[in-house]
Amino acid sequence: MRRYACPNCSNEVHFRNSECVSCHSRLGYVPVRDQIFSTRPDEVQWHDGPTAYNACANRQLISCNWLVEDGAGHDHCLSCRHTLVIPNLSSPENRGHWTALEESKRRLFYSIQKFRLGVGDLENQPETALRFEFKADVLTPDGKTKKVLTGHEHGLITINVAEADDPTREKHRKAMGEPYRTLIGHFRHEVGHYYWDQLVDNSPRLEAYRAIFGDEREDYAEALKRHYHHGAPQGWDQTHVSSYACAHSWEDFAETWAHYFHIVDGLETAGWYGLDGHTPDTGLNRTPGGWSDAGPYGAVEFRPLMDAWVPLTVAMNAMNRSIGLSDFYPFVLSDTIFTKLEFIHELIHDRG
Template sequence: MRLFKCSHCGQLLYFENTTCEKCKYPLGFETNKSKLLALVKQENDTYTLYNDSKSDHYRYCANHEHDVCNWMVPQNSETPFCTACTLNHTIPNLSKPEYVQRWKAIEFAKHRLIFSLLQMKLPVLSKIVSPEKGLSFDFVADESKDSSQRILTGHENGLITLNIAEADDIEREMARKAMDELYRTVLGHFRHEVGHYYWDRLIDGTEHLAEFRKIFGDDRQDYGEALKKHYAQGPPADWNQHYISAYATSHPWEDWAETWAHYLHIMDTLQTASAFQLSIKPEVARKSDHLEVELTEDPYQISDFTVIMNMWLPLTFTMNSLNRSMGLHDPYPFIIYPEVIKKMAFIHRVCNRAKS
């Protein structure tokens, strides 16, 4: 995530801000400029960009009225929804206040996902535009008390389904413990499931498929049987030497999706760190520890993944140390071994070649 400031008063902003807390100007995210900008209200609920005499006229995305989106659409847009919200196929029942709050958390995470994909210059198409190759989201609640009919989070042919219970901190933590996971977040779910979508778009049937099979394994093995075996027998004892998570061992598709999710964790967090120009120089570390780093480069502009990992390892040690000082869990409780780094480097190459 990049760092934003109010174009009216210079106040630093969070990506989700709709109003500058200092000067009170309304704010909106403009996708072509990739900036969160101060706005000047005009007639008919349209806005122009502050201090831009040639500014086009914009409207807020239609979902702004629900306080879940601060992105703008051009006044003459064919859709009232922004680039991120036009991907929605199903949203929760807004007559239920608790569902609205869950949807807000979901949209905040989804907008961060879409921002990252745009930074990566990957194709982001709605199924409205491309039914066969597009992307869409169903945000659905469990309406039945029958556990056998529980909504499962997953992906199928570009449609990502998310059980909105994942936006409830207590329910998500219960699921994390039940699944014996180190890490479970709404944004992590989005990154994992969109990994399946981009496997279809970037790997399947492309020049990258043969190399994928060498690195991740043969995707042609029966997926259903592989999952049954995984849940019955569990992961190999040495799984962490070869995979980013235990679930990644179940099938090459899941290995790709889990590794892809962590790749996005790394890229987005490093971009935030570079926006703050962080400098890490542990006072007791030796140079041979390789923990000194100047985080000044945007990782999306770096082609060599080795450079990215050399930035990431000191940052995670720092983040984990800070959290422990607050009595909190490590934000990144993972050790990345060379074989997993090789998988991430492959993803990085594929994404760089796919830039639109």
């Protein structure tokens, strides 16, 4: 994630901010421009030359700070438009969970835009567009709980809103023996399945994919059953980025895909703060150099990304330990995992 400055007073503002803490301008983000705009507290619209922007219809409701071009025919921003189902808002808890989910999802959309991956045509071809539904477990009249399973099917990503509840997510993390479980991790994982459908399935890359990630034609339900019953095989960390990645070829791909997003976005953030070891810290008004003008998101070569990432994670882990927090980056990447990450790097950057 890059850094932003308030256009009115030049104070640093963050991607999620709706208001500048220094001059109290109202802030709004325009995704296609990757830019934050400001307007006076008493003004309704934002302006960029002749172009006027309106607030996303979810601004008050869930603090969405994205803007919509006036006259575009939408009330909701690019990210909120792709959410088809929201939880029942009569529960204040659900509203808080939805807010947290959308905030993570805007970060997801940021990365998707930076990689120029596309989210499909929601109006004309909704069945191949990326869509989201955020649902809560339902208590049925017979006293049982109807569980909502987080997952992906043909572009529709379902997330159980309880994952946005920190204690619940932590409970699941412990129960699954995972070192890392976050909302942004869920989003990045689930869209991995969507982009597998788009970029790998029925493509000339399918054979190369199978050579690296295994054969996805293995019975999915059986594979998952095996994984939940027996767990990951001994030594899984030499070949897979997480134990869950061992469940099935598709899960390996989605876990590695999410990991590639973590690395590139992490490196972009590090570059903007002068922490990546080779980008000079020159403040807010620049594009981090060292890779290309597009930063790590536009990196052509794969190896330099890893050469910058690995020492950064070692340093960040040491930082966390020095203030008593658990590891920032609880992963070790083997050569096999590098090969998988490189496949995803090529897939994203070489789509013709």
